[in-house]
Amino acid sequence: MAIPCAPAMVVGTRRLTPHMIRISFEAVGDWRWHVDGRGDERIDIAIPRPGATQAELDVFNLPEYGRGWVGEEPPWRHYTVRAVHDGGRRIDIDFVVHEGGIASSWAERAEPGHVIGVFGADDRHTSSYYGAPADAGFQLLVADATGLPGLGRILEGLQAGSRAVAIIEVPDEADIQELQSPADVSYVWRTGTGNGNAPSVLAAEVEKITAPDEPWYAWVACEAATSRAIRRDLRTRLGLARDRHHAIGYWTHNQSGDRPADVGE
Numbered sequence: 001m002a003i004p005c006a007p008a009m010v011v012g013t014r015r016l017t018p019h020m021i022r023i024s025f026e027a028v029g030d031w032r033w034h035v036d037g038r039g040d041e042r043i044d045i046a047i048p049r050p051g052a053t054q055a056e057l058d059v060f061n062l063p064e065y066g067r068g069w070v071g072e073e074p075p076w077r078h079y080t081v082r083a084v085h086d087g088g089r090r091i092d093i094d095f096v097v098h099e100g101g102i103a104s105s106w107a108e109r110a111e112p113g114h115v116i117g118v119f120g121a122d123d124r125h126t127s128s129y130y131g132a133p134a135d136a137g138f139q140l141l142v143a144d145a146t147g148l149p150g151l152g153r154i155l156e157g158l159q160a161g162s163r164a165v166a167i168i169e170v171p172d173e174a175d176i177q178e179l180q181s182p183a184d185v186s187y188v189w190r191t192g193t194g195n196g197n198a199p200s201v202l203a204a205e206v207e208k209i210t211a212p213d214e215p216w217y218a219w220v221a222c223e224a225a226t227s228r229a230i231r232r233d234l235r236t237r238l239g240l241a242r243d244r245h246h247a248i249g250y251w252t253h254n255q256s257g258d259r260p261a262d263v264g265e
């Protein structure tokens with residue numbers, strides 16, 4: 001039977017680039033990741049505390065745990081499923097390495113055998129945001145390093161023959177990744193800005209975009225203030241309808257933790 005927060009064990013870690021670590025997890029027990037099929041598939045995970053190798057799952061599996069819980073809560077964070085293998089038995093998550101985060105510093109010391117908790121592992125409800133209408137021949141995809149795992153997976157799922165512009169801001173030139181897509185994609189990589197190190201230039205890059213002559217869609221995932229600025233630009237200057245864009249705040253500058261994503265409905 002599914003439990004609210006199921007254990008998953010680290011089976012491999014790989015530093016993809018200086019500020020991105022890919023960790024592969026295997027389900028402990030008979031639960032399987034449900035796979036909602038969307039590129040920015042969200043996963044909420046419980047993380048080992050500093051110095052620990054196992055996340056504390058007991059609190060999350062108490063019957064009284066949930067909305068309104070006032071007891072002590074072990075650390076947990078939002079992430080993206082970058083890839084699913086073996087029918088959901090194994091998943092990959094890409095962790096951004098940044099200053100001063102519980103999840104980020106755990107990712108740097110993670111080793112095979114460490115255990116995290118996966119919330120709602122096989123309850124099949126979707127908690128993703130990406131939703132391009134079928135007629136969108138053009139897509140604008142914008143991300144900082146935290147949005148890059150979702151953006152990479154979205155690109156892999158685009159239709160051949162469609163067009164996209166991907167604007168991506170990463171800490172260093174060495175953090176640029178080679179991404180795959182069947183679509184016709186133009187890439188704008190910005191390095192050294194945003195990502196908690198310097199002001200972001202993502203909003204300024206989006207301001208250079210003009211609306212195409214065909215139905216289109218935009219997906220944005222980055223620091224919350226930047227995502228709000230881009231959302232305003234999409235809605236006002238570019239006149240994009242609410243059902244034709246999703247601009248999501250993935251983290252908030254100088255704010256730690258497990259707050260819900262800012263999706264600006």
Ligand SMILES: Cc1cc2nc3c(=O)[nH]c(=O)nc-3n(C[C@H](O)[C@H](O)[C@H](O)COP(=O)(O)OP(=O)(O)OC[C@H]3O[C@@H](n4cnc5c(N)ncnc54)[C@H](O)[C@@H]3O)c2cc1C
Pocket residue numbers: 042077078079080081093094095096097098099100101102103104105145146147149150195196197249250251252253254255256257258260261262
């Ligand atoms: C739907 C969704 C999907 C996400 N997917 C991913 C993903 O696939 N990979 C990923 O790495 N992150 C992802 N994130 C973002 C991630 O949840 C946050 O970055 C989270 O704050 C990291 O937790 P932490 O414990 O490392 O840092 P926290 O303890 O939360 O924060 C500590 C300090 O670090 C700052 N901080 C947090 N994140 C960053 C950052 N990326 N760069 C610079 N400073 C930062 C905070 O402002 C705070 O001052 C996602 C968020 C959402 C809402």
